[in-house]
Amino acid sequence: MAIELQQVSYSYADRSLWKLTALRDINLSVPLGSMVGIAGATGSGKSTLLQLFNGILKPTEGTVKVLDVTIQAGEKSPKLMPLRRRVGLVFQFPEQQMFEDTVEKDLIFGPLNFGMSLEEAKARARQAMLDMGLDLALLERNPFKLSGGQMRKAAIASVLAMDPEVIVLDEPTATLDPISRAELIRLLERLCREQGRTIIVVTHRMDELLPYADNWLVLKEGSTAFQGSVKALADDPSILEQCGLTVPQSLRYWRAVADRFDLTDEAPRLTAESLAELIASLPSGSGNSSEQHEGKRDGHE
Ligand SMILES: Nc1ncnc2c1ncn2[C@@H]1O[C@H](COP(=O)(O)OP(=O)(O)OP(=O)(O)O)[C@@H](O)[C@H]1O
16 A cells, blocks of 8 residues: 555644644555545645645544555654655645756755765656656746746656655646646656556546546545545545535536436546547437447447
8 A cells, every 4th residue: 555544633733722623533545556536625634634645744643654654643753754755745836845946956956855966866857857748948947937837847847856656746737727737637647557656636626637536535524525436436426515515527427327328337437528428329319218228238338
């Protein structure tokens, strides 16, 4: 497993007796090399959870196991610095993690900090740029003079340059236009499927990640409201409404078609294209008769 949480709770506290429990009794297993989406209404605990994944926050109760490092509430923590290299965290606002006057300096900062030679660090920086589909000429540019999409990709590249096994991203597509959003999600999918990295994405836009995520965690007021596969979510999307979220269009369409034609198979890749193909393959008519059901199977398989 890349990440395992057992009975994890987290409370924010200040010097007074004031305490706010942001996460309560979370159990979570994220397999190595998988892509996981985390959703939940505002204030449900998503960002708090992400910070537990690389030891920025430590659980107030329970156990967080990340790769081979165990962080237990109330116990002295193991050395967490190496974990910060292995689990890369991409913040919601890329400007929070770019601070040098050239993109290259930003990208080599982490690798140099973790003891790599300048030559190695520069090679890592170039590879990370290429992995994020960025032109190498941008290495010389000031990160704050890049476009929003380029800056966000550069921020991800700065994490990627450390060659992390797990990448955790807080709303990576916020503020991007629809084409850049789709492109970025596909780049993340490549990091997962082609490079075997574990990718965890917090998103308010479930629609764009649904075709790619293996599993979902949905939080409600700091507790787990749903955890499981897209198929399980597609079987009962109403749970999202109960959490104050909008059911993504693609799930609505899939549910409508599945109910009408008694489809019990795995939902197809939930993109507009695959849903359109599926609908085109179904027999015309009102559906739900055994004849039409047979017809669908012949056409679809
Ligand atoms: N540093 C902090 N100190 C005290 N309380 C905090 C702190 N950060 C978050 N909280 C509280 O913890 C709860 C969960 O916040 P969190 O930021 O994890 O939610 P979120 O799901 O990421 O929200 P959003 O979608 O708005 O980013 C909220 O009630 C929030 O007010």
